[in-house]
Amino acid sequence: MKYKGLVFGIYPRSETLRKSINLWERGKLPLDELKQRITEEKDGILRFLEGLHLSHTDPLVNWHDILRPLALSLTNVRLGELHRYRETNTFYRQPVITGDVEYRNQDNVEHDGFPYFPAFQTASSADMIGFIPGPHSFIAMSRVETDVERGKLLREVATAASKFIEAYGLDEVVIYDPIPFGGADLFYLSDLVERFRVTLISAGDVTASSLRGIGKDLHALSARSIPAGAFDGPVYLQVVDSQNTKLEDPHEISATLDLEAENNEWSDVGITHTEYLDFLPRRIADEKVRLMGEVLAHGS
């Protein structure tokens, strides 16, 4: 059986880029030079991923965290204090939501001057996939200081996220929900899944009830567990651990894929990782991605 693979979210920065950003922060590297280095870094990662025949989102090496570019693109959202990302030792700048949110043109966004934009390097790859945090996680990871009703807020964030993707002319996007939504109704994603080819990735479990309104339009799905029969489309199994440097055995991955595909009667199955890869040293992320490519190359 031949499989496919997906690499999503923030890819770890190289030491060279990390040091370049340090230089820029100290005023020792011009902004244009930094932008050039970011472009080159993204191009290099994209060539690497495409050489392994892996689907991928933009490498997002100019994203400080998975919420920031979207947070900066919303009205009535400001950046708050650093906040722990789930149960990790990594921190993100917590968005503070103070009212109804709408998408705003990124040219007018005021921030610390770091080149968060363009968020996606669309010219580098014909089959570039965008990336956004799921509205559920965006709100759950924010401090909400408004009495706007939650369902309305979810729809507003989803609409703004849709315009965020649209601004780059992309027709495919990964929506990543690090905060499990359990059995909650995903009604607010209906417009997004109709307009774009959406791959929904959840760090938690999904239920048939949460997919009820959007399942038929969803392009692909990945979750910690997917109940048999809950989804007919392509499924990505999270078989590569993004929070441990230990390298997986490609043969074991292939065996797991075969077993899961057979047990669940999945005809279209692929592999991805548990979290985005930014929790790993760059060298290990490269190794894990190479390993994913190996599984794809050999199938089972």
Place this chain on the structure above:
Amino acid sequence: MAADGILIFQEIGSFRKPDYLSSSFKKIKDQEEIRKLKERATLETIRLFENAGLDNIGVGGEMYRWEMYEHPATRISGIKFYGMVRSFDNRYYRKGSVIAPLSVKEHWHNDELEFVIKNTNKGIKVPLTGPYTMMDWSFNEYFSNRHSLALEFAELLNSEIRSLLDIWKRYHPEEKLQIQIDEPAATTHPDEMGIFTDAINRAVEGLTSVEISMHVCYSTDYRLLYDVSPELKIDGFNLEFANRDSLSVESSDNNRKAYAGLRYFADVDSEKFMGIGVTDVHSDIIESPELIASRIRYSLGIIDDPRRLRINPDCGLRTRSRGVGYEKLLNTSRAISMVREEL
């Protein structure tokens, strides 16, 4: 030392390094040269702490250490470093991978302790990164589960405390060695408080002539910690409060809301001491002696034995300039004097 151990004024750990040390810490390869710089900075910081009125100067601001995880991790066999991982924005740290059984290849703080002992008559407290945090901040490629790895780090910590105790006894055979176990990760996995408790108790198992305190900071829920307090074989806590408190001098439950959380602690544990953070290490605002005194008085209304209440900054003051750090400590000292006179 404070008279009768009343409202002991203590440092938490780190203090901003002088530029001559921070700019050369990782660049200078000559061990002798860097040792001299560390000693010079430690001496200067000890004097600064003494002038500010501290009863306990810790280890002189941790001038021997660069980072609380990397310092011990690079001195342990069985940990491999593959590269940097992000902490936030473009700030990164070296996160080790445990790839084999762990053993100490070089003592972590012996040289630092010996130098500090020789250069102050004030109280000394050695901060050590705790076993749970070491486990949580490492990748685990070898041990079957997080519990096993935490206990492995606890074994190492136990042996390191014994090594420090050997040095301490040579100079102060009649006094207890004060150890502060730093556990910033303590409450980050609420369902692992059992692992945390087991690891701490293993780390201090069989130790005598040692006073053990624990520093935890920026927890989202200290009740998780207080709930296991009776089971922890330690003598007390040093925690942060000031950053969550108001700047109003007037004492009320609303103004002193951060310290109101002490009631929960007082309800579950009537034995351990509590070191309260009275200055915010993430702000350049120099809290007035009157504000700090208000925080101390309010806390004394909950823990009414001044021997069980110690006074400290929220966390290490390395986040502030040395000047701002000194001013914060000086005002704390003034506030403690005010309250001591009232007792």
